[in-house]
Amino acid sequence: MEMPRLLDGRLKLRHLVLVDTLTEQGSVVGAAAALHVTQPVVTRGLHDLEAILGVPLYERGPRGITPTEFGTAFTEHARAVLAQLTHAARHVVEIADATRGRVVAGIHLAGSNLLLPRAIAHLKEDHPLVTVVVREGTPESLLVELTAGRVDVIVGRLSGPGTEDTRRRALYQESIRVVAGAHHPLAARGNVSLEDLAEFPWIVPGTETVLRQELESLFAQHGLDLPANRVEATSFLTVRQLLTETAMVAALPGLLGMDDPRLVTLPTPLENIGHSVGLTLAAGRRLNPATQALIESLHTVAAQIEDA
Structure with a gap:
Protein backbone atom coordinates (compact mmCIF):
# COMPACT_ATOMS: atom_id res chain seq x y z
CA MET A 1 0.00 0.00 0.00
CA ASP A 97 4.63 30.93 36.32
CA ALA A 98 7.33 28.72 37.79
CA THR A 99 5.66 28.62 41.22
CA ARG A 100 2.60 26.83 39.84
CA GLY A 101 2.11 23.52 38.14
CA ARG A 102 -0.14 20.48 37.89
CA VAL A 103 0.53 16.78 38.28
CA VAL A 104 -1.96 13.95 37.75
CA ALA A 105 -1.24 10.82 39.80
CA GLY A 106 -3.01 7.55 39.10
CA ILE A 107 -3.46 5.25 42.10
CA HIS A 108 -4.68 1.75 42.74
CA LEU A 109 -4.89 -0.12 46.02
CA ALA A 110 -1.23 -0.42 47.05
CA GLY A 111 0.16 2.90 48.25
CA SER A 112 -3.21 4.61 48.42
CA ASN A 113 -3.47 5.08 52.18
CA LEU A 114 0.08 6.05 53.22
CA LEU A 115 2.54 6.56 50.38
CA LEU A 116 0.68 8.93 48.09
CA PRO A 117 -1.14 11.02 50.78
CA ARG A 118 2.10 11.56 52.70
CA ALA A 119 4.00 12.37 49.50
CA ILE A 120 1.38 14.98 48.57
CA ALA A 121 1.64 16.54 52.04
CA HIS A 122 5.44 16.57 51.70
CA LEU A 123 5.19 18.19 48.26
CA LYS A 124 2.82 20.87 49.48
CA GLU A 125 5.24 22.01 52.17
CA ASP A 126 7.60 23.43 49.52
CA HIS A 127 5.21 23.82 46.58
CA PRO A 128 1.88 25.03 47.98
CA LEU A 129 0.58 26.26 44.61
CA VAL A 130 1.14 23.00 42.74
CA THR A 131 -2.17 21.28 42.00
CA VAL A 132 -2.21 17.52 42.51
CA VAL A 133 -4.99 15.55 40.83
CA VAL A 134 -5.50 11.97 42.06
CA ARG A 135 -7.26 9.50 39.79
CA GLU A 136 -8.20 6.07 41.11
CA GLY A 137 -8.61 3.15 38.74
CA THR A 138 -7.57 -0.36 37.79
CA PRO A 139 -3.97 -0.87 36.65
CA GLU A 140 -5.12 -1.46 33.08
CA SER A 141 -7.27 1.68 32.83
CA LEU A 142 -4.53 3.81 34.38
CA LEU A 143 -1.99 2.55 31.85
CA VAL A 144 -4.28 3.76 29.07
CA GLU A 145 -4.53 7.15 30.78
CA LEU A 146 -0.74 7.27 31.17
CA THR A 147 -0.13 6.46 27.52
CA ALA A 148 -2.62 9.12 26.43
CA GLY A 149 -0.98 11.75 28.63
CA ARG A 150 -3.95 12.17 30.94
CA VAL A 151 -1.95 10.74 33.86
CA ASP A 152 1.66 11.71 34.65
CA VAL A 153 2.63 8.95 37.07
CA ILE A 154 0.98 5.78 38.41
CA VAL A 155 1.59 4.82 42.03
CA GLY A 156 0.91 1.23 43.03
CA ARG A 157 1.94 -2.38 42.64
CA LEU A 158 4.60 -3.15 40.05
CA SER A 159 3.37 -6.32 38.36
CA GLY A 160 6.43 -6.74 36.16
CA PRO A 161 9.26 -4.93 34.35
CA GLY A 162 8.65 -1.91 32.19
CA THR A 163 7.56 -2.17 28.57
CA GLU A 164 8.40 -0.36 25.37
CA ASP A 165 5.98 2.39 26.43
CA THR A 166 6.57 2.46 30.20
CA ARG A 167 9.35 2.50 32.74
CA ARG A 168 9.02 1.49 36.36
CA ARG A 169 10.81 2.39 39.59
CA ALA A 170 10.46 0.22 42.69
CA LEU A 171 10.13 2.08 46.00
CA TYR A 172 9.64 -0.63 48.64
CA GLN A 173 8.42 -4.19 49.19
CA GLU A 174 5.02 -4.83 50.72
CA SER A 175 3.41 -8.06 51.89
CA ILE A 176 -0.22 -9.10 51.48
CA ARG A 177 -2.30 -9.81 54.62
CA VAL A 178 -5.77 -11.16 55.27
CA VAL A 179 -7.80 -8.37 56.88
CA ALA A 180 -11.19 -8.41 58.59
CA GLY A 181 -13.28 -6.22 60.85
CA ALA A 182 -12.33 -6.11 64.52
CA HIS A 183 -15.67 -7.78 65.32
CA HIS A 184 -15.06 -10.76 63.02
CA PRO A 185 -15.68 -14.24 64.54
CA LEU A 186 -12.08 -15.25 63.75
CA ALA A 187 -10.47 -12.04 65.06
CA ALA A 188 -9.41 -13.58 68.39
CA ARG A 189 -8.12 -16.84 66.95
CA GLY A 190 -4.38 -17.53 67.23
CA ASN A 191 -4.28 -19.48 63.97
CA VAL A 192 -6.62 -19.12 61.00
CA SER A 193 -6.23 -21.41 58.00
CA LEU A 194 -7.31 -20.73 54.45
CA GLU A 195 -9.88 -23.50 54.89
CA ASP A 196 -11.38 -21.56 57.83
CA LEU A 197 -11.62 -18.42 55.69
CA ALA A 198 -13.22 -20.23 52.75
CA GLU A 199 -16.46 -20.37 54.75
CA PHE A 200 -16.74 -16.57 54.84
CA PRO A 201 -17.54 -14.09 52.05
CA TRP A 202 -14.48 -12.49 50.46
CA ILE A 203 -13.66 -9.14 48.91
CA VAL A 204 -11.30 -9.73 45.98
CA PRO A 205 -9.77 -7.55 43.27
CA GLY A 206 -10.95 -7.84 39.65
CA THR A 207 -10.08 -10.79 37.42
CA GLU A 208 -7.60 -8.68 35.44
CA THR A 209 -5.33 -8.03 38.43
CA VAL A 210 -2.22 -10.00 39.38
CA LEU A 211 -3.35 -10.28 43.02
CA ARG A 212 -6.60 -11.97 41.94
CA GLN A 213 -4.64 -14.52 39.93
CA GLU A 214 -2.31 -15.15 42.88
CA LEU A 215 -5.26 -15.68 45.23
CA GLU A 216 -6.88 -18.16 42.84
CA SER A 217 -3.58 -20.06 42.59
CA LEU A 218 -3.19 -20.10 46.39
CA PHE A 219 -6.70 -21.49 46.92
CA ALA A 220 -6.07 -24.10 44.21
CA GLN A 221 -2.84 -25.19 45.93
CA HIS A 222 -4.93 -25.90 49.03
CA GLY A 223 -7.49 -27.83 46.99
CA LEU A 224 -10.06 -25.04 47.29
CA ASP A 225 -12.00 -22.86 44.90
CA LEU A 226 -12.08 -19.11 45.40
CA PRO A 227 -15.23 -18.57 47.52
CA ALA A 228 -18.29 -18.12 45.35
CA ASN A 229 -19.70 -15.67 47.91
CA ARG A 230 -17.54 -12.69 47.01
CA VAL A 231 -17.46 -9.02 46.06
CA GLU A 232 -15.02 -7.55 43.54
CA ALA A 233 -13.75 -4.13 44.67
CA THR A 234 -10.55 -2.10 44.60
CA SER A 235 -11.69 1.09 46.32
CA PHE A 236 -10.28 1.01 49.84
CA LEU A 237 -13.14 3.14 51.18
CA THR A 238 -15.63 0.55 49.93
CA VAL A 239 -13.51 -2.37 51.15
CA ARG A 240 -13.01 -0.86 54.60
CA GLN A 241 -16.73 -0.17 55.06
CA LEU A 242 -17.66 -3.71 54.05
CA LEU A 243 -15.07 -5.18 56.42
CA THR A 244 -16.25 -3.10 59.38
CA GLU A 245 -19.96 -3.80 58.82
CA THR A 246 -19.95 -7.46 57.71
CA ALA A 247 -18.12 -10.75 58.27
CA MET A 248 -16.26 -10.38 54.98
CA VAL A 249 -12.50 -10.81 54.69
CA ALA A 250 -10.05 -9.40 52.15
CA ALA A 251 -6.44 -9.87 51.06
CA LEU A 252 -4.88 -6.40 51.17
CA PRO A 253 -1.45 -4.76 51.08
CA GLY A 254 -0.02 -4.88 54.60
CA LEU A 255 0.03 -1.11 55.14
CA LEU A 256 -3.65 -0.65 54.32
CA GLY A 257 -5.65 -0.23 57.48
CA MET A 258 -2.55 -0.70 59.63
CA ASP A 259 -3.57 2.02 62.12
CA ASP A 260 -7.33 1.49 61.86
CA PRO A 261 -8.72 0.13 65.17
CA ARG A 262 -11.77 -1.16 63.31
CA LEU A 263 -9.66 -3.63 61.32
CA VAL A 264 -7.52 -6.62 62.32
CA THR A 265 -4.98 -8.73 60.48
CA LEU A 266 -5.81 -12.42 60.68
CA PRO A 267 -2.91 -14.85 61.28
CA THR A 268 -3.26 -16.61 57.94
CA PRO A 269 -0.11 -17.34 55.93
CA LEU A 270 -0.30 -16.25 52.29
CA GLU A 271 2.58 -18.16 50.74
CA ASN A 272 4.62 -16.33 48.12
CA ILE A 273 2.22 -13.38 47.80
CA GLY A 274 3.94 -10.02 48.05
CA HIS A 275 4.93 -7.26 45.71
CA SER A 276 6.93 -4.15 44.98
CA VAL A 277 5.24 -0.78 45.31
CA GLY A 278 6.55 1.86 42.98
CA LEU A 279 6.07 4.26 40.09
CA THR A 280 5.11 3.71 36.48
CA LEU A 281 6.03 6.47 34.01
CA ALA A 282 5.66 6.93 30.28
CA ALA A 283 8.89 6.01 28.51
CA GLY A 284 10.59 8.87 26.70
CA ARG A 285 8.29 11.57 28.06
CA ARG A 286 9.84 14.67 29.57
CA LEU A 287 8.70 15.13 33.17
CA ASN A 288 7.25 18.53 33.99
CA PRO A 289 8.56 20.22 37.17
CA ALA A 290 5.44 19.39 39.20
CA THR A 291 5.67 15.69 38.34
CA GLN A 292 9.37 15.64 39.14
CA ALA A 293 8.71 17.28 42.51
CA LEU A 294 6.02 14.71 43.37
CA ILE A 295 8.34 11.85 42.40
CA GLU A 296 11.03 13.23 44.69
CA SER A 297 8.48 13.40 47.53
CA LEU A 298 7.39 9.82 46.81
CA HIS A 299 10.99 8.63 47.11
CA THR A 300 11.43 10.51 50.40
CA VAL A 301 8.24 9.12 51.95
CA ALA A 302 8.95 5.59 50.66
CA ALA A 303 12.30 5.64 52.43
CA GLN A 304 10.56 6.69 55.66
CA ILE A 305 8.03 3.88 55.30
CA GLU A 306 10.77 1.31 54.76
CA ASP A 307 12.68 2.55 57.80
CA ALA A 308 9.54 2.34 59.92
Whole structure:
Protein backbone atom coordinates (compact mmCIF):
# COMPACT_ATOMS: atom_id res chain seq x y z
CA MET A 1 0.00 0.00 0.00
CA GLU A 2 1.06 3.59 -0.53
CA MET A 3 2.29 5.67 2.39
CA PRO A 4 -0.68 7.67 3.77
CA ARG A 5 -0.18 11.43 3.47
CA LEU A 6 -0.92 12.62 6.97
CA LEU A 7 0.47 16.13 6.57
CA ASP A 8 -1.56 17.25 3.55
CA GLY A 9 -4.15 19.02 5.71
CA ARG A 10 -6.85 16.33 5.74
CA LEU A 11 -5.86 14.78 9.08
CA LYS A 12 -7.20 16.89 11.94
CA LEU A 13 -6.57 16.85 15.67
CA ARG A 14 -10.19 15.80 16.14
CA HIS A 15 -9.40 12.56 14.28
CA LEU A 16 -6.76 11.70 16.90
CA VAL A 17 -9.16 12.46 19.73
CA LEU A 18 -11.82 10.38 17.98
CA VAL A 19 -9.69 7.24 17.60
CA ASP A 20 -8.46 7.53 21.19
CA THR A 21 -12.05 7.71 22.45
CA LEU A 22 -13.37 4.95 20.17
CA THR A 23 -10.68 2.53 21.31
CA GLU A 24 -11.27 3.41 24.97
CA GLN A 25 -15.07 3.21 24.80
CA GLY A 26 -15.37 0.24 22.46
CA SER A 27 -18.49 1.53 20.75
CA VAL A 28 -19.72 4.39 18.59
CA VAL A 29 -22.48 5.09 21.13
CA GLY A 30 -19.98 5.35 23.98
CA ALA A 31 -17.62 7.54 21.98
CA ALA A 32 -20.44 9.90 20.98
CA ALA A 33 -21.49 10.27 24.62
CA ALA A 34 -17.91 10.86 25.80
CA LEU A 35 -17.29 13.48 23.10
CA HIS A 36 -20.73 15.10 23.48
CA VAL A 37 -21.57 14.71 19.79
CA THR A 38 -24.10 12.63 17.85
CA GLN A 39 -23.46 9.12 16.60
CA PRO A 40 -23.54 10.19 12.92
CA VAL A 41 -20.75 12.70 13.64
CA VAL A 42 -18.60 9.91 15.13
CA THR A 43 -19.36 7.54 12.23
CA ARG A 44 -18.59 10.20 9.63
CA GLY A 45 -15.34 11.13 11.35
CA LEU A 46 -14.27 7.48 11.47
CA HIS A 47 -15.06 7.01 7.77
CA ASP A 48 -12.99 10.12 6.96
CA LEU A 49 -10.03 8.84 8.98
CA GLU A 50 -10.17 5.37 7.42
CA ALA A 51 -10.25 7.00 3.97
CA ILE A 52 -7.17 9.07 4.82
CA LEU A 53 -5.25 6.03 6.08
CA GLY A 54 -6.59 3.61 3.48
CA VAL A 55 -7.15 0.80 6.01
CA PRO A 56 -10.00 -0.36 8.30
CA LEU A 57 -9.40 0.70 11.90
CA TYR A 58 -12.21 -1.23 13.61
CA GLU A 59 -14.25 -4.37 13.16
CA ARG A 60 -17.95 -3.83 13.77
CA GLY A 61 -19.82 -6.40 15.86
CA PRO A 62 -23.13 -6.77 17.70
CA ARG A 63 -21.56 -5.60 20.96
CA GLY A 64 -19.55 -2.69 19.63
CA ILE A 65 -16.28 -2.24 17.80
CA THR A 66 -12.87 -3.89 18.15
CA PRO A 67 -9.65 -2.29 16.88
CA THR A 68 -8.00 -4.05 13.96
CA GLU A 69 -4.23 -4.41 13.86
CA PHE A 70 -4.17 -1.05 12.06
CA GLY A 71 -6.49 0.48 14.65
CA THR A 72 -4.38 -0.65 17.58
CA ALA A 73 -1.20 0.72 16.00
CA PHE A 74 -2.75 4.05 15.03
CA THR A 75 -4.35 4.48 18.46
CA GLU A 76 -0.92 4.17 20.11
CA HIS A 77 0.51 6.89 17.87
CA ALA A 78 -2.55 9.11 18.28
CA ARG A 79 -2.28 8.89 22.06
CA ALA A 80 1.41 9.70 21.93
CA VAL A 81 0.71 12.86 19.89
CA LEU A 82 -2.13 13.93 22.21
CA ALA A 83 0.10 13.36 25.23
CA GLN A 84 2.86 15.53 23.76
CA LEU A 85 0.41 18.34 23.01
CA THR A 86 -1.00 18.16 26.53
CA HIS A 87 2.46 18.42 28.04
CA ALA A 88 3.47 21.19 25.66
CA ALA A 89 0.56 23.33 26.87
CA ARG A 90 1.39 22.65 30.50
CA HIS A 91 5.07 23.39 29.92
CA VAL A 92 4.20 26.83 28.54
CA VAL A 93 2.05 27.56 31.60
CA GLU A 94 4.78 26.44 33.97
CA ILE A 95 7.37 28.60 32.23
CA ALA A 96 5.04 31.58 32.58
CA ASP A 97 4.63 30.93 36.32
CA ALA A 98 7.33 28.72 37.79
CA THR A 99 5.66 28.62 41.22
CA ARG A 100 2.60 26.83 39.84
CA GLY A 101 2.11 23.52 38.14
CA ARG A 102 -0.14 20.48 37.89
CA VAL A 103 0.53 16.78 38.28
CA VAL A 104 -1.96 13.95 37.75
CA ALA A 105 -1.24 10.82 39.80
CA GLY A 106 -3.01 7.55 39.10
CA ILE A 107 -3.46 5.25 42.10
CA HIS A 108 -4.68 1.75 42.74
CA LEU A 109 -4.89 -0.12 46.02
CA ALA A 110 -1.23 -0.42 47.05
CA GLY A 111 0.16 2.90 48.25
CA SER A 112 -3.21 4.61 48.42
CA ASN A 113 -3.47 5.08 52.18
CA LEU A 114 0.08 6.05 53.22
CA LEU A 115 2.54 6.56 50.38
CA LEU A 116 0.68 8.93 48.09
CA PRO A 117 -1.14 11.02 50.78
CA ARG A 118 2.10 11.56 52.70
CA ALA A 119 4.00 12.37 49.50
CA ILE A 120 1.38 14.98 48.57
CA ALA A 121 1.64 16.54 52.04
CA HIS A 122 5.44 16.57 51.70
CA LEU A 123 5.19 18.19 48.26
CA LYS A 124 2.82 20.87 49.48
CA GLU A 125 5.24 22.01 52.17
CA ASP A 126 7.60 23.43 49.52
CA HIS A 127 5.21 23.82 46.58
CA PRO A 128 1.88 25.03 47.98
CA LEU A 129 0.58 26.26 44.61
CA VAL A 130 1.14 23.00 42.74
CA THR A 131 -2.17 21.28 42.00
CA VAL A 132 -2.21 17.52 42.51
CA VAL A 133 -4.99 15.55 40.83
CA VAL A 134 -5.50 11.97 42.06
CA ARG A 135 -7.26 9.50 39.79
CA GLU A 136 -8.20 6.07 41.11
CA GLY A 137 -8.61 3.15 38.74
CA THR A 138 -7.57 -0.36 37.79
CA PRO A 139 -3.97 -0.87 36.65
CA GLU A 140 -5.12 -1.46 33.08
CA SER A 141 -7.27 1.68 32.83
CA LEU A 142 -4.53 3.81 34.38
CA LEU A 143 -1.99 2.55 31.85
CA VAL A 144 -4.28 3.76 29.07
CA GLU A 145 -4.53 7.15 30.78
CA LEU A 146 -0.74 7.27 31.17
CA THR A 147 -0.13 6.46 27.52
CA ALA A 148 -2.62 9.12 26.43
CA GLY A 149 -0.98 11.75 28.63
CA ARG A 150 -3.95 12.17 30.94
CA VAL A 151 -1.95 10.74 33.86
CA ASP A 152 1.66 11.71 34.65
CA VAL A 153 2.63 8.95 37.07
CA ILE A 154 0.98 5.78 38.41
CA VAL A 155 1.59 4.82 42.03
CA GLY A 156 0.91 1.23 43.03
CA ARG A 157 1.94 -2.38 42.64
CA LEU A 158 4.60 -3.15 40.05
CA SER A 159 3.37 -6.32 38.36
CA GLY A 160 6.43 -6.74 36.16
CA PRO A 161 9.26 -4.93 34.35
CA GLY A 162 8.65 -1.91 32.19
CA THR A 163 7.56 -2.17 28.57
CA GLU A 164 8.40 -0.36 25.37
CA ASP A 165 5.98 2.39 26.43
CA THR A 166 6.57 2.46 30.20
CA ARG A 167 9.35 2.50 32.74
CA ARG A 168 9.02 1.49 36.36
CA ARG A 169 10.81 2.39 39.59
CA ALA A 170 10.46 0.22 42.69
CA LEU A 171 10.13 2.08 46.00
CA TYR A 172 9.64 -0.63 48.64
CA GLN A 173 8.42 -4.19 49.19
CA GLU A 174 5.02 -4.83 50.72
CA SER A 175 3.41 -8.06 51.89
CA ILE A 176 -0.22 -9.10 51.48
CA ARG A 177 -2.30 -9.81 54.62
CA VAL A 178 -5.77 -11.16 55.27
CA VAL A 179 -7.80 -8.37 56.88
CA ALA A 180 -11.19 -8.41 58.59
CA GLY A 181 -13.28 -6.22 60.85
CA ALA A 182 -12.33 -6.11 64.52
CA HIS A 183 -15.67 -7.78 65.32
CA HIS A 184 -15.06 -10.76 63.02
CA PRO A 185 -15.68 -14.24 64.54
CA LEU A 186 -12.08 -15.25 63.75
CA ALA A 187 -10.47 -12.04 65.06
CA ALA A 188 -9.41 -13.58 68.39
CA ARG A 189 -8.12 -16.84 66.95
CA GLY A 190 -4.38 -17.53 67.23
CA ASN A 191 -4.28 -19.48 63.97
CA VAL A 192 -6.62 -19.12 61.00
CA SER A 193 -6.23 -21.41 58.00
CA LEU A 194 -7.31 -20.73 54.45
CA GLU A 195 -9.88 -23.50 54.89
CA ASP A 196 -11.38 -21.56 57.83
CA LEU A 197 -11.62 -18.42 55.69
CA ALA A 198 -13.22 -20.23 52.75
CA GLU A 199 -16.46 -20.37 54.75
CA PHE A 200 -16.74 -16.57 54.84
CA PRO A 201 -17.54 -14.09 52.05
CA TRP A 202 -14.48 -12.49 50.46
CA ILE A 203 -13.66 -9.14 48.91
CA VAL A 204 -11.30 -9.73 45.98
CA PRO A 205 -9.77 -7.55 43.27
CA GLY A 206 -10.95 -7.84 39.65
CA THR A 207 -10.08 -10.79 37.42
CA GLU A 208 -7.60 -8.68 35.44
CA THR A 209 -5.33 -8.03 38.43
CA VAL A 210 -2.22 -10.00 39.38
CA LEU A 211 -3.35 -10.28 43.02
CA ARG A 212 -6.60 -11.97 41.94
CA GLN A 213 -4.64 -14.52 39.93
CA GLU A 214 -2.31 -15.15 42.88
CA LEU A 215 -5.26 -15.68 45.23
CA GLU A 216 -6.88 -18.16 42.84
CA SER A 217 -3.58 -20.06 42.59
CA LEU A 218 -3.19 -20.10 46.39
CA PHE A 219 -6.70 -21.49 46.92
CA ALA A 220 -6.07 -24.10 44.21
CA GLN A 221 -2.84 -25.19 45.93
CA HIS A 222 -4.93 -25.90 49.03
CA GLY A 223 -7.49 -27.83 46.99
CA LEU A 224 -10.06 -25.04 47.29
CA ASP A 225 -12.00 -22.86 44.90
CA LEU A 226 -12.08 -19.11 45.40
CA PRO A 227 -15.23 -18.57 47.52
CA ALA A 228 -18.29 -18.12 45.35
CA ASN A 229 -19.70 -15.67 47.91
CA ARG A 230 -17.54 -12.69 47.01
CA VAL A 231 -17.46 -9.02 46.06
CA GLU A 232 -15.02 -7.55 43.54
CA ALA A 233 -13.75 -4.13 44.67
CA THR A 234 -10.55 -2.10 44.60
CA SER A 235 -11.69 1.09 46.32
CA PHE A 236 -10.28 1.01 49.84
CA LEU A 237 -13.14 3.14 51.18
CA THR A 238 -15.63 0.55 49.93
CA VAL A 239 -13.51 -2.37 51.15
CA ARG A 240 -13.01 -0.86 54.60
CA GLN A 241 -16.73 -0.17 55.06
CA LEU A 242 -17.66 -3.71 54.05
CA LEU A 243 -15.07 -5.18 56.42
CA THR A 244 -16.25 -3.10 59.38
CA GLU A 245 -19.96 -3.80 58.82
CA THR A 246 -19.95 -7.46 57.71
CA ALA A 247 -18.12 -10.75 58.27
CA MET A 248 -16.26 -10.38 54.98
CA VAL A 249 -12.50 -10.81 54.69
CA ALA A 250 -10.05 -9.40 52.15
CA ALA A 251 -6.44 -9.87 51.06
CA LEU A 252 -4.88 -6.40 51.17
CA PRO A 253 -1.45 -4.76 51.08
CA GLY A 254 -0.02 -4.88 54.60
CA LEU A 255 0.03 -1.11 55.14
CA LEU A 256 -3.65 -0.65 54.32
CA GLY A 257 -5.65 -0.23 57.48
CA MET A 258 -2.55 -0.70 59.63
CA ASP A 259 -3.57 2.02 62.12
CA ASP A 260 -7.33 1.49 61.86
CA PRO A 261 -8.72 0.13 65.17
CA ARG A 262 -11.77 -1.16 63.31
CA LEU A 263 -9.66 -3.63 61.32
CA VAL A 264 -7.52 -6.62 62.32
CA THR A 265 -4.98 -8.73 60.48
CA LEU A 266 -5.81 -12.42 60.68
CA PRO A 267 -2.91 -14.85 61.28
CA THR A 268 -3.26 -16.61 57.94
CA PRO A 269 -0.11 -17.34 55.93
CA LEU A 270 -0.30 -16.25 52.29
CA GLU A 271 2.58 -18.16 50.74
CA ASN A 272 4.62 -16.33 48.12
CA ILE A 273 2.22 -13.38 47.80
CA GLY A 274 3.94 -10.02 48.05
CA HIS A 275 4.93 -7.26 45.71
CA SER A 276 6.93 -4.15 44.98
CA VAL A 277 5.24 -0.78 45.31
CA GLY A 278 6.55 1.86 42.98
CA LEU A 279 6.07 4.26 40.09
CA THR A 280 5.11 3.71 36.48
CA LEU A 281 6.03 6.47 34.01
CA ALA A 282 5.66 6.93 30.28
CA ALA A 283 8.89 6.01 28.51
CA GLY A 284 10.59 8.87 26.70
CA ARG A 285 8.29 11.57 28.06
CA ARG A 286 9.84 14.67 29.57
CA LEU A 287 8.70 15.13 33.17
CA ASN A 288 7.25 18.53 33.99
CA PRO A 289 8.56 20.22 37.17
CA ALA A 290 5.44 19.39 39.20
CA THR A 291 5.67 15.69 38.34
CA GLN A 292 9.37 15.64 39.14
CA ALA A 293 8.71 17.28 42.51
CA LEU A 294 6.02 14.71 43.37
CA ILE A 295 8.34 11.85 42.40
CA GLU A 296 11.03 13.23 44.69
CA SER A 297 8.48 13.40 47.53
CA LEU A 298 7.39 9.82 46.81
CA HIS A 299 10.99 8.63 47.11
CA THR A 300 11.43 10.51 50.40
CA VAL A 301 8.24 9.12 51.95
CA ALA A 302 8.95 5.59 50.66
CA ALA A 303 12.30 5.64 52.43
CA GLN A 304 10.56 6.69 55.66
CA ILE A 305 8.03 3.88 55.30
CA GLU A 306 10.77 1.31 54.76
CA ASP A 307 12.68 2.55 57.80
CA ALA A 308 9.54 2.34 59.92
